[in-house]
Amino acid sequence: MTVKGKKRGRPSGAANQLSAQIIMDMSKSLMREQGKVPSIRKLARCLNVDAMAIYHYFSNKNALLEAITTSLIEEIYLPEEGNFNTRDNWKLELNKLCTSYLSLLSHYPGLLETFLSMSTISPAEVFAARFNIVIEPLHLDVESAKNGLDLLVDYLHGYALALSCNGKDCNSKDSQSTLNMEMLEGPLALYCVALENIMNTNG
Amino acid sequence: MTVKGKKRGRPSGAANQLSAQIIMDMSKSLMREQGKVPSIRKLARCLNVDAMAIYHYFSNKNALLEAITTSLIEEIYLPEEGNFNTRDNWKLELNKLCTSYLSLLSHYPGLLETFLSMSTISPAEVFAARFNIVIEPLHLDVESAKNGLDLLVDYLHGYALALSCNGKDCNSKDSQSTLNMEMLEGPLALYCVALENIMNTNG
Structure with missing residues (x-):
């Protein structure tokens, strides 16, 4: 156990150095540790600033939540547009997209539930946009593409949920080591x- | 608001009438109401018996949990074996199986997490056995059938999770009414x- 050095004397002036980025970084760090989005009060305490200073950057908790989740999901793999030389390349790109999305969900416990409970849909839109880049060479119609997105996203969420429940289980495996990408293959x-056969079936 | 009549005088002798079935029925009822598996103590209080009376039927909480979840999942649709006259019948059977599984999960909040956290796999085996009856006419090889089961189960779990998170959301829809089976189609x-094309792809 380590003992944290207690800060003494005048506040370190963190309030002067505060920025939206610093608030977001601290929020993400607390999310990784505690598995849920921190309260504004908790954030303020960790940043050694007054809660009002945070409201200067984010008008309310929802605005902060929106910014954090959008920023997080933008960390997932960005497929390269228009770079598909071989027929099967889209499968590799899909695999990378899915793997990085699952990695994100496993690093931030509670993020999945946060995504699903949000009233805005911007994180879902980020994933959808990247999915659409991946499947572009397949020239799916709008409905098939939507069904493909729904099937994939719910599959990945179910997989992520199984991983996180495994992690909470009484056996000794921790949730990180259980993230076995081979089981995804x-x-x-x-x-x-x-996806390869849906267009043949339709027409 | 209704006022519960307080029982007076001698205990009603519920202990004498206790059976595994009565314990299971009360457990299910509490699960529906409270979204989690009740403790033995809570069960005993609700049944107006001593906790030891429950241990007479279930040696520990895990034995009870196993019995409840296995009994619950046996309520899902049982496809008729060997009754596939038309080529597309298996799709209807699959739809019924999936719909009844999702109904079960939506009626028992917390059941999904319970399934996923259990160290035994008997509920998963019940679903797998019914899935295998449904896909029998497709004559899939073992690996394709396993991949099919994994893709489907995690898809359904992701879908169920989205429904339950929606239900907790601040908008006015309750989770029951949100269970829109058309979105599954x-x-x-x-x-x-x-499933129809996997065998062509392999060979």
């Missing part, structure tokens, strides 16, 4: 068969 | 395309 390959 | 039809 088979179902994802099957999913690709659906 | 598109992704499930896409999923069926995968």
Whole structure:
């Protein structure tokens, strides 16, 4: 156990150095540690500033939540547009997108539930936009693409949930080490068969 | 608000009438109301018996949990074996199986997390056995069937999670009414395309 050095004397002037970025970084760090979005009060305490200073950057908790989740999901893999030389390249890109999304969800416990409970949909839009880049070479119609997105996203969320519940289990595995990307391969390959054949089925 | 009549005088002799079935029924009822598996103590209080009386039927909380979850999942749709006259019948059967599984999960908040955190796998085996009856006419190889099961189960869990998070949301919809089976149709039809084409892809 380490003992934190107690700060003495005048406040370190953190309030003067405060920025939206610093607030977001601290929020993410608390989310990783505690598995939920911190309260403004908790953030203020950790940043050694007054809560009002945070409201200067984010008008309310929802604005902060929106900024954090959007920033987090932008960390997932960004497929390169218009760079598909071989027929099967889109599958590799899809795999990278899914893997990085699952990594994000496993690093931030509670992030999935946060996404799903949010009234705005901007994180979902970020994922959808990247998914659409990946499947562009398949020339799916709008409905097939939407069904493909829904099937994939709910599959990934179910997978992430199983990982996080495993992690809470009484056996000794911790949730990080359980994130076995090989287990993703088979179902994802099957999913690709659906995308490859849906247009033939429709027409 | 209703006022519960307080029982007076001698205990009503509920202990004498106790059975595994009565314990399970009360457990399910508490799960529906409270979204989690009740403690033995809580169960005993609700049944007006001593906790030891419950241990007579279930040696520990895990044995009770196992019995409840297995009993619950046996309530889902049981496909009829060997009754597939038309080519597309398996899709209807699959739809019924998925719909009844999602209904179960939405009626028992917390059941999904309970399934996923359990160290035994008997509820998963019940679902797998019914899934195998449904896909029997497709004559999939073992690996394709396993991938199909994994993709479907995690998809359904992700869908159930989205429904339950919606229910907790601040908007006025309650989680029951949000369970829109029509939203299942598109992704499930896409999923069926995968199952129908996987064998062609392999060979």
